[in-house]
Amino acid sequence: MEGVEEKKKKVPAVPEIHKKKRRHFSELKVKHLRKKFAQKMLRKARRKLIYEKARHCHKEYRQMYRTEIRMARMARKAANFYVPAEPKLAFVIRIRVINGLNKASIKMLRIVEPHIAWGYPNLKSVNALIYKRIYGKISKKQISLTDNGLIAPSLGKYGIICMGDLIHEIYTVGKRFKEANNFL
Structure with a gap:
């Protein structure tokens, strides 16, 4: 019986490398x-x-x-x-981009009116356009904006961190309209 008790007392020693591995794994976890x-x-x-x-x-x-x-x-x-008040923003289709709306650009639009479609957008149309068809210039590539994580790195320095901020800046033609428009 003494031989059996000695065998029970002797537990195989865990190699030091396994102990270190376990400790390292727990620290990493x-x-x-x-x-x-x-x-x-x-x-x-x-x-x-x-x-x-x-x-x-x-x-x-x-x-x-x-x-x-x-x-x-x-x-x-x-x-x-x-x-x-006069609207600050216009949608123009099939013509060069118009960032600012003034008397001269309105006269130009009146001249080419038979050949284009243009008008003053409301919040709903700006929302729909941005959420459905929006692409952003990220590191010189046109990338579809699927989440807010793509907007914040590019426009975060201007205080535009999400789609809502982008829509607000475009619709109200705010202080950072030019940066927001160039990003699109």
């Missing part, structure tokens, strides 16, 4: 989990920022729309006419 958690928190913060910006833009669009209606009603009540 901890590093990987920390990195994954940090990325998750970063995505969560970005998503929150995007939602806040979208809420702000929606509020601004609604305020613009309500202001137009209110001004027209006030003018009608006072037996006057309300003339809305």
Whole structure:
């Protein structure tokens, strides 16, 4: 019986290389989990920022729309006419790109009007066009914009980090319209 007890007491030693391997693997796993958690928190913060910006833009669009209606009603009540502001953005099809809309470009469009289609877009048409047919210039290549991760590296320095920001900048012809338009 003593021989059996000796065999039970002797446990085969684990080679040192296996111990190091296990320790290294556990350290890598901890590093990987920390990195994954940090990325998750970063995505969560970005998503929150995007939602806040979208809420702000929606509020601004609604305020613009309500202001137009209110001004027209006030003018009608006072037996006057309300003339809305000149549009800043135009869609032109089959002609060179027009970044700024001024009297000269409007005259030019009137001359070639029988041969082209053009008009002033609303928010819905800008939204539809950008979400359906948008390509961005990323490292001198035309790449289809499928998610916000493609927009932020190129236009993030201008404060445009998502599709909503891009639509807002195009529709309102904001301060960074030129950069946003050149990106498309």
